[in-house]
Amino acid sequence: MQLIDIGVNLTHPSFAEYRQALLERAYAAGVQRLILTGTSLAESQNALDLCQQLDANSEHLFSTAGIHPHDASSWNSDSYNELTALLKDPRVRAVGECGLDFNRDFSPRAQQEKVLEQQLAIAVELQLPVLLHERDADERLLAIVRDFRDQLSAAVVHCFTGEKRALFNYLDMDLHIGITGWICDERRGSHLHPLVKEIPRTRLMLESDAPYLLPRSLRPKPKNGRNEPAFLTEVLREVALHRGESEADVAAHTSATAMAFFNLPV
Incomplete structure (x- = not known):
């Protein structure tokens, strides 16, 4: 059984001392492909560097490059060209993490x-998919997004935690949906239980x-309280339960969707 984790913050400093062990x-656990998330120009470069350092002779690790809405204030006259250059590296498979965060408003709306x-x-220019926050x-x-949708190759709403209205609107725009361990949280994620079965097989990915x-x-639970890609099997278990599908089936179709979305090598 193969899983693909479409969102891993492997550049996070808490992972610095044991990245290789984490990957092993x-x-x-069956998580054979990981997409390392870029959240700023510097972190996007770091994610790419980790792909090259930790996976030089294989095809397990790929990355994204983008500027998170929290860091939108860092955008300047050079950012467009710098980001475009990063995105032309073959290890970088999507634009993002980019989007809007009107919850914390760390950057002006x-x-x-x-x-x-x-x-x-x-x-649109590079015909790359987008990882949306x-x-x-x-x-x-x-x-x-509607103004760009006809020209975009694909886009995924990363870490979807919203309500039915938002989900159906995203699906109506032919967007993909990323589901995380939020669905495993009985305090705030149980509303996702009936919604996850509404996501078409070709639109669902795990992270x-x-x-x-x-x-x-x-x-x-790990004593350090940190999540890691090996625990994606728990997200798989919960998603399979609420979709009424086997874990093997969910693993197969979410992996196939991720392979196509990020244009990963077979």
Whole structure:
């Protein structure tokens, strides 16, 4: 059984001392491909460097390059060209993580929107898929993406945690949906249980968002409290349960979808 983790923050400093061991645990658990998330120009370069350092002679690790809405204020006159150059590396398979976060508002909303539009324009230019971040901003995100959708190759709403209205609007725009350990959280994620079965097989992908979103249903839990890609099997278990499908079936179709979305080598 093969799994693909479409969102891993492997550049996070908490992983610095044991990245190789973390990858070995992931591979042993069946997570054979990992997409390392870029969240700023510097972190996108770091993610690419990790792919080249830790996976030089294989094809397990790929990355994204983009500017997270939290970092939208860092965008300057050089950012477009610098990001475009990063995205031309063959290990980099998507634009992002980019989008809108009206929950924390670490960058002004107008700046978030401008930077999202710039990154969508790059995705159109390079014909790369997009990894989208959204918090409390689904209607505005949809309005912006709609203007680019016909020219975009594909886009996934990373770490979907929203309600039915947002999900159906995303699906109506032919977007993909990424599900994390949020679905394993009985305090705040149970609304996803009936929704996850509404996602078409060709639109669903799985992600850990490690080191964040440790599945609360995981037993035993790691003493350090950090999530890692090996625990994606717990997300798989929960998704399969609420879709009424076998774990092997969900693993197969989410992996096939991720392979196609990120144009990964067979």
